[in-house]
Amino acid sequence: MAHGGQRIEFCCHAPRDGSGVEMPQGCSIRPAPPVTRASVTPALFARRVRRYFGLGLGLAVATLAALAAAGAQTLEGPRLFQRCYACHSLDPAERGLSGPNLRGLFGRRAGTLEGFDYSPALRRAGARGLLWTEETLDRFLEDPEEFVPGARMGGVWLRDPAERRALIQWLKEAAR
Amino acid sequence: MQRLLVTLALVLAATSAAAQVAIQEYPLPPRLHAHDVWADPAPDGPVWFSAQRSGQLGRLDPKTGKVDLIALGPNSAPHGVILGADGAPWLTDGGQNAIVRVDPRTGAVTKWPLPEARGYVNLNTAIFDRDGIHWFTGQNGVYGRLDPRTGDLKVFDAPKGRGPYGIHVTPEGVVYYASLAGSHIARIDTATGQAAVIEPPTPGQGARRVWSDSKGIIWVSEWNAGQLSRYDPRTGQWRQWKALGSRPRVYAVYVDERDKVWVAEWSAQVMLRFDPATETFETFKSSSATADVRQIHGRAGEVWTPESAADKLVVYRSR
Secondary structure, three states, X not given: OHHHHHHHHHHOOOOOOOOOOOOOOOHHHOOOOOOOOOOOOHHHHHHHHHHXXXXXXXXXXXXXXXXXXXXHHHHHHHHHHOOOOOOOOXXXXXXXXXXXXXXXXXXXXXXXXXXXXXXXXXXXXXXXXXXXXXXXXXXHHHOHHHXXXXXXXXXOOOOOXXXXXXXXXHHHHHOO | OOOOOEEEEEEEOOOOOOOOEEEEEEEOOOOOOEEEEEEOOOOOOOEEEEEOOOOEEEEEEOOOOXXXXXXXXXXXXXXXXXXXXXXXXXXXXXXXXXXXXXXXOOOOEEEEEOOHHHOOOOEEEEEEOOOOOEXXXXXXXXXXXXXXXXXXXXXXXXXXXXXXXXXXXXXXXXXXXXXXXXXXXXXXXXXXXXXXEEOOOOOOOOEEEEEEOOOOOEEEEEOOOOEEEEEEXXXXXXXXXXXXXXXXXXXXXXXXXXXXXXXXXXXXXXXXXXXXXXXXXXXXXXXXXXXXXXXOEEEOOEEEEXXXXXXXXXEEEEO
């Protein structure tokens, strides 16, 4: 995934002043992801620019590209969360909505938030082991009734995989 | 396509000998998730429904059981459907973030998108007032008005944020909506567009839908509290009646032409008919183990329900 590639490239950058600051563990031995259109990360692009235009311009381009990517996600997440907002909150103090509170969603077993009256289908899915992860949330948001028949999250889905990715990546931070 | 018409002809024992009800079930194509329903007032007239999952308007002919479906557009996910004075079905289409009208003769679809600056408002339900203005709710914290003659569309911030859900109008033309997340009802001044909050006595009750009776009394389905409640605008007085069961959930409310109040209760998956004179509930159940009835509408002698979880329309005929 492009996002993972981007993270590897940035964490593996050696300090430019030669101060010998220790790199994060594991960075030096991770293989670079295959170079596809999707995996041309801001840093990789910057390296290519640097090769031709020098270090300063490369750094500037990398910074701008990273800011643009982060900015797009920051803007896209809240926009997509409007789909969820009527029934779900990220504020742990805000209970009593018609959907469960989403704070701490990732890693939570489905149908188990204390005090929330889930559909029988979601309680059963949780009892069978459904955990909310990037992958399960992606499948659920694509078609909730298909993934958990009887879940009762009617009328809300995201058919576009890119939108689901953007929402889930944003939620990983916002629901933490 | 010919559809099998299933007649259960269940005549259920009611508390009074005269109050007998026959239930008839109409199967729908699978995976439609019929959310709301609206019966044409003419006897044997068509029954319209919003097929939320498939993004379509449905039309059932009760005489034959035939179902016609009309696609509403890309990303459509209609929540509510009502019939206008023009004889056309109007939908609140959450997926398209637009008010949608379908010409009943040609099937032509006309859309009034909400202003882009408002973002996604989660359109919910609508009603026409006596002047032909279309009032609608959006669960993300808005309500609004559309004048179909001019296309003028205004969106207002709901006074307490997210929650606006069911909406109805009294015979005098006063518009009320319920706020599910806000746990209140509100009265809209149709001249100014301002909404005045009216707080039910039960905190956090989750007022989901409202319906006026013939005298302008407002009946409210309270989801969280599992109650049917009654608000008298003339006195400001409230009454509540809890549905049966250990943890009832009351989703939809509708008042029939005899001023009997119907509600959909989800814990036991039953329909309840409340008699305000005796303050008693009668219970009716279709053959569906899980029906998930989200809205109710009717016409003389008939109460129609969309069973979103069972892909059926079910009619309760009073004799």
